Amino acid sequence: MENNLLSLIIFAPLAGAAINWFVGRRVRDERFVGVVACGAVAISTLVAFYLAFKPDGALHSEAPLLDHIWTWLQVGTFHADFALAMDRLSGTYALFVTFVGLLIHVFAVGYMHGEQGFYRFFAFLNLFMFAMLTLVLADNFVLMFVGWEGVGLCSYLLIGYYFDRKEAGDAAKKAFITNRIGDWGFVLGIMLTFFVTGSVSFFANPAAGEVTHTALSFFQTRPVEPFTAGAIIAGGATSIAVLLFIGAAGKSAQIPLYVWLPDAMAGPTPVSALIHAATMVTAGVYMIVRCSEIFVHAPTAMFIVAVIGAATALFAATIGLAQNDIKKVLAYSTISQLGYMFLACGVGAFIAAIFHVITHAFFKALLFLGSGSVIHGMHHEQDMRRMGGLRKYMPITFATMAIGWLAISGVPIFAGFFSKDEILWRTWSAPAFGLPSTTFSKLLWAIGAITAFLTAVYMTRMMVMTFWGQERFRDAQAHKQQEPDEHHGPVEPHESPWLMTVPLIVLAVLSTVGGFIGVPYALSSAFTNRNINVLEHTLEPVVATVPPGIHAAEPTSLPGEGAHAPENAPAPVPEPVAHEHSSEEVTAERMLAGVSVLIGLLGIGVGWYLFKNRPLLQMPRLLENKYYVDEIYDAALIRPIESGSREGLWKIFDVGVIDGLLHSIGEAVTEAGRLARYLQAGFVRGYAAIILLGALILIGLFAYLGFQNITPP
Amino acid sequence: MEPQLSWYLALSAVLFTIGVTGVIIKRNVIAMFMCIELMLNAVNLTFVAFASFFQDVIGQLFVFIVMTVAAAEAAVGLGIIIAIFRNRESLDVDEASILKL
Numbered sequence: 001m002e003n004n005l006l007s008l009i010i011f012a013p014l015a016g017a018a019i020n021w022f023v024g025r026r027v028r029d030e031r032f033v034g035v036v037a038c039g040a041v042a043i044s045t046l047v048a049f050y051l052a053f054k055p056d057g058a059l060h061s062e063a064p065l066l067d068h069i070w071t072w073l074q075v076g077t078f079h080a081d082f083a084l085a086m087d088r089l090s091g092t093y094a095l096f097v098t099f100v101g102l103l104i105h106v107f108a109v110g111y112m113h114g115e116q117g118f119y120r121f122f123a124f125l126n127l128f129m130f131a132m133l134t135l136v137l138a139d140n141f142v143l144m145f146v147g148w149e150g151v152g153l154c155s156y157l158l159i160g161y162y163f164d165r166k167e168a169g170d171a172a173k174k175a176f177i178t179n180r181i182g183d184w185g186f187v188l189g190i191m192l193t194f195f196v197t198g199s200v201s202f203f204a205n206p207a208a209g210e211v212t213h214t215a216l217s218f219f220q221t222r223p224v225e226p227f228t229a230g231a232i233i234a235g236g237a238t239s240i241a242v243l244l245f246i247g248a249a250g251k252s253a254q255i256p257l258y259v260w261l262p263d264a265m266a267g268p269t270p271v272s273a274l275i276h277a278a279t280m281v282t283a284g285v286y287m288i289v290r291c292s293e294i295f296v297h298a299p300t301a302m303f304i305v306a307v308i309g310a311a312t313a314l315f316a317a318t319i320g321l322a323q324n325d326i327k328k329v330l331a332y333s334t335i336s337q338l339g340y341m342f343l344a345c346g347v348g349a350f351i352a353a354i355f356h357v358i359t360h361a362f363f364k365a366l367l368f369l370g371s372g373s374v375i376h377g378m379h380h381e382q383d384m385r386r387m388g389g390l391r392k393y394m395p396i397t398f399a400t401m402a403i404g405w406l407a408i409s410g411v412p413i414f415a416g417f418f419s420k421d422e423i424l425w426r427t428w429s430a431p432a433f434g435l436p437s438t439t440f441s442k443l444l445w446a447i448g449a450i451t452a453f454l455t456a457v458y459m460t461r462m463m464v465m466t467f468w469g470q471e472r473f474r475d476a477q478a479h480k481q482q483e484p485d486e487h488h489g490p491v492e493p494h495e496s497p498w499l500m501t502v503p504l505i506v507l508a509v510l511s512t513v514g515g516f517i518g519v520p521y522a523l524s525s526a527f528t529n530r531n532i533n534v535l536e537h538t539l540e541p542v543v544a545t546v547p548p549g550i551h552a553a554e555p556t557s558l559p560g561e562g563a564h565a566p567e568n569a570p571a572p573v574p575e576p577v578a579h580e581h582s583s584e585e586v587t588a589e590r591m592l593a594g595v596s597v598l599i600g601l602l603g604i605g606v607g608w609y610l611f612k613n614r615p616l617l618q619m620p621r622l623l624e625n626k627y628y629v630d631e632i633y634d635a636a637l638i639r640p641i642e643s644g645s646r647e648g649l650w651k652i653f654d655v656g657v658i659d660g661l662l663h664s665i666g667e668a669v670t671e672a673g674r675l676a677r678y679l680q681a682g683f684v685r686g687y688a689a690i691i692l693l694g695a696l697i698l699i700g701l702f703a704y705l706g707f708q709n710i711t712p713p
Numbered sequence: 714m715e716p717q718l719s720w721y722l723a724l725s726a727v728l729f730t731i732g733v734t735g736v737i738i739k740r741n742v743i744a745m746f747m748c749i750e751l752m753l754n755a756v757n758l759t760f761v762a763f764a765s766f767f768q769d770v771i772g773q774l775f776v777f778i779v780m781t782v783a784a785a786e787a788a789v790g791l792g793i794i795i796a797i798f799r800n801r802e803s804l805d806v807d808e809a810s811i812l813k814l
Contacts, residue, residue, distance in 0.1 A: 685745075
């Protein structure tokens, strides 16, 4: 089904970026730039909603909406088009990306007021929307990679927006280079996919003709690979999945490639909200869910994903506990929540991962924008130790951020509760597919639960330090006054303009009710008999499911064929049964939900008790210094590479071999010329002697060889 | 006694050798110039001797070409010599060893 409106979703922001870049820089009118940027994203949003929700739209039909824009690469059997596709998964993604993006654009108009590079900021922000939507709506791996690199580029440009500050430039480079490592894995994964399956497309396009299977459907008929370490290098589904996961780990800031994300907070706050919390960093999750068909055939890769995800969640949460920069807390919180999403992917709960992506986009964008509002009101003060008591001064920001706080802590009815609970439940009940045993899934659940507790604690700490307690900013400002170049006088914190508070309110509403798109059966069944899990219902047909039970037992199992949900498949059940919720399961899930509510409330309580009266409580140095990971990387990787490059590549190879070779060629020519110069003494008689010598040699040669051809008549 | 071909060739060789020796050992540019003329005429002698011996007119025609070229060369050469003399007041070729005055 061709639908040319689809291209409008990606090209409207591109046009906005072009207009702002070429026209906006001359007009230099904030209203013009703001209207163009927001208008472009608004067009995308409207079109995305129309295409997704119209009667035969992407969220209702089985077949994806396809839009073949042009044939891009066709080499032999390799075939990659600039083509878009909106199916249930990419449609869902496009909806929240455009909508949250629109809100953040509006917020940014207020936040960036008076900045020098106003037009530049919005040109890049629109360019980012173009790249992100290309990534999401891409019809094949190669175009997805274009979007993938595009968002990386925009991330680089926007982190380094304040390019006159060294730390911003360094952070931008760090983000870009760290992502390169991940992209290396992604590119290799794409290549391997092509070699194994002969295709890079996600969707079969009947109009294009011959394609009989796609990169994903190829695996449907394949047996599940064994759960061994050897499968990683065997060159099959497991190898592909691991390589793709390396790419995802780079983009989504997982151990060991997470280090760029906290530094990325050097960019303006709307950028942190849009790129480094709500959309771009979840691209890794999207990619894994898109390729779920590959992952469910690779239990080893699933295991790696689950373990890395759980480890990242816990690790980042502990660091978040001890940060004093309000944005750093949120950055580590983002890493931790991304770890949750990967944990969900690893245990086969792909829908839960997407659910958490969506709710996280709402409440984390809310928290980031709230922190932006605080920073704006505090005249660019980010250190929470110099805040406190802001509740009185910024009531709207406080109220909305409080909702975000409750949502991320997992308090019931707020969005975060449902998605986090869903992930914990799926982890608890995960089949022993990508995991050595079902005991292991309990262990992962425990890690997730501890993380949930820590999340509640550090978010409470952040709220308490910012909004409650003594007003510490006056002392801090009095202190700052002594610094010579501080140009503003003592300032009162103030509430932000409506351009900033309206997006906050909208996001707060979404963070409150957003969870109801995915209420699990176990909870909804207490009130109604209908299964109201809209999200699961929508995504089920396009997401592969993990075969239950023992690894690779039945090669003919058809994951993704039937409409069955992974939560129906605890380990001992041999075949998944569609939509049957046994009463024991419902009871277990309700109990776990109760446990996670308790954990969340306990975390808030502990945080409140610890920090309410002592907001400046000294946290462990190890945590405050982020486990010295940056220092370790610096000593273990960066220094050796630097000194190796300087001493080895530069001083030996470049100076010695390359320059040496060129210099010796030049010297050889000079030397030969110096020798030949003796022939050119300038004495006429010398030349005459040389000519004579030559003539004599020639005559001698003739005399010696004889004059065979000369005969007298 | 009828003159033999070898007599002419021997005379030509002697003249040519005198010319070569003169070019190499003389420093006076006029003398060198005259030696070059001597060499050219030694060659001319060879040409006419062989033309007579082989009864072939081409050899004699060639002599005219050589004489024409020699005349042109003499004109150019004398011009250069005069120019050098005017600038240096000297006819020693060893002094004119660099490509400038």
